[in-house]
Amino acid sequence: MFTRETKEKLGSRETPFYYYDLEMLKETLSVASGEAANRGYNVHYAVKANFNPVIMRIIAGYGLGADCVSCNEVEHAIACGFPPHETVFAGVGKSDREIETALKIGIKCFNVESAEELEVIDSIAGRMGKKASVALRINPNVEAHTIRHITTGTDENKFGIRITELDAVLELMKEMENVHYRGIHFHIGSQITDLHVFRNLCTRINELWQWLTDRGFEPEDINVGGGLGVNYDDPDQFPPFADYFDIFKNHLDSNIHSTISFELGRSLTANCGSLITKVLYVKPGASETFVILDAGMTELMRPALYHAYHRIENLTSEGPEKKYTVVGPICESTDTFGKFIALPETRRGDLIAIRSAGAYGEVMASRYNMRSLPESLFSEE
Numbered sequence: 001m002f003t004r005e006t007k008e009k010l011g012s013r014e015t016p017f018y019y020y021d022l023e024m025l026k027e028t029l030s031v032a033s034g035e036a037a038n039r040g041y042n043v044h045y046a047v048k049a050n051f052n053p054v055i056m057r058i059i060a061g062y063g064l065g066a067d068c069v070s071c072n073e074v075e076h077a078i079a080c081g082f083p084p085h086e087t088v089f090a091g092v093g094k095s096d097r098e099i100e101t102a103l104k105i106g107i108k109c110f111n112v113e114s115a116e117e118l119e120v121i122d123s124i125a126g127r128m129g130k131k132a133s134v135a136l137r138i139n140p141n142v143e144a145h146t147i148r149h150i151t152t153g154t155d156e157n158k159f160g161i162r163i164t165e166l167d168a169v170l171e172l173m174k175e176m177e178n179v180h181y182r183g184i185h186f187h188i189g190s191q192i193t194d195l196h197v198f199r200n201l202c203t204r205i206n207e208l209w210q211w212l213t214d215r216g217f218e219p220e221d222i223n224v225g226g227g228l229g230v231n232y233d234d235p236d237q238f239p240p241f242a243d244y245f246d247i248f249k250n251h252l253d254s255n256i257h258s259t260i261s262f263e264l265g266r267s268l269t270a271n272c273g274s275l276i277t278k279v280l281y282v283k284p285g286a287s288e289t290f291v292i293l294d295a296g297m298t299e300l301m302r303p304a305l306y307h308a309y310h311r312i313e314n315l316t317s318e319g320p321e322k323k324y325t326v327v328g329p330i331c332e333s334t335d336t337f338g339k340f341i342a343l344p345e346t347r348r349g350d351l352i353a354i355r356s357a358g359a360y361g362e363v364m365a366s367r368y369n370m371r372s373l374p375e376s377l378f379s380e381e
């Protein structure tokens with residue numbers, strides 16, 4: 001990924017910043033959209049993973065729809081070229097103003113997460129003289145076997161309508177004049193690497209499809225969510241898109257004729273992005289040597305928030321390997337990118353790449369300690 005020329009270009013810029021390899025992004029998109037199309041599937045891009053406009057426009061160019069979780073995301077996605085009729089709006093807490101704006105825009109559908117939300121959408125649509133397309137987000141109670149913080153589809157989570165409440169929600173919907181039922185939506189978690197989990201989701205979808213169809217609610221669309229994990233140990237490896245889509249092809253009942261949509265975020269953008277930072281100081285500790293970077297949890301929050309692992313590469317040094325604890329400059333002990341990480345001998349001024357940071361990296365940056373938000377650089381600039 002980092003040729004000598006690229007390293008020179010990166011080294012000449014003020015750090016820290018995000019660097020995006022657009023060739024890698026395009027290759028990933030071409031594999032993902034090709035494999036999905038081969039199986040007749042739609043892909044929506046989960047905007048929350050990375051809303052950098054350069055990235056968004058490229059993704060829109062591959063014909064993907066957009067999965068949004070705020071009205072700002074809806075408006076931004078459309079401004080970046082995603083068609084409104086392929087834009088869906090999910091999230092447990094949509095405000096009245098957001099619902100109104102999305103209705104005005106004319107999005108594809110709202111993924112509704114509770115009976116009360118459905119009532120609010122029905123009443124706002126009625127007031128505006130519109131019909132709102134809705135999909136019911138169902139909490140399938142399927143364990144995702146991923147980090148607890150990013151598991152969303154079990155009974156303990158705030159997301160989706162529980163299966164036990166579904167009957168009541170359908171009864172409610174029958175009475176509503178301002179909503180159009182389009183289908184169902186699921187999302188069980190993120191960074192899922194045990195693909196078997198998606199088989200369990202298919203089993204649950206098959207049961208629910210039958211149950212809904214028996215009650216006259218056969219879904220036109222089934223949105224199975226996102227969650228396909230990436231290999232943080234080997235950032236140059238492509239996510240297993242073909243195997244992933246095959247699970248749905250092989251395990252969803254063949255009598256289901258609904259359109260099937262996916263909402264991929266991380267698997268599309270994680271690997272093309274790196275956080276580029278420089279070493280400020282190398283400081284001896286009691287039992288470890290600290291490498292203090294000019295980027296911290298303010299630029300990339302995942303390690304501090306989830307103990308997430310990102311591969312760290314020293315782009316400058318070729319010295320003998322040593323073990324370092326790599327930290328940022330923020331006044332928090334969790335501001336640590338990795339403990340006892342093997343790196344070539346590292347010195348002040350060395351250029352460091354923190355890999356697989358293209359998803360949930362730049363978008364989660366904060367101004368804590370009054371730091372500046374990171375800028376971005378693209379391989380084609």
Ligand code: LLP
Nearest residue numbers: 046187190191226227228263264265266360
């Ligand atoms: N659809 C819904 C309804 C979601 O909530 C999410 C992610 C996605 C799709 C996309 O999932 P993906 O394909 O990216 O796994 N900040 C965390 C990840 C939070 C994911 C939230 N929902 C992290 O840094 O790992």
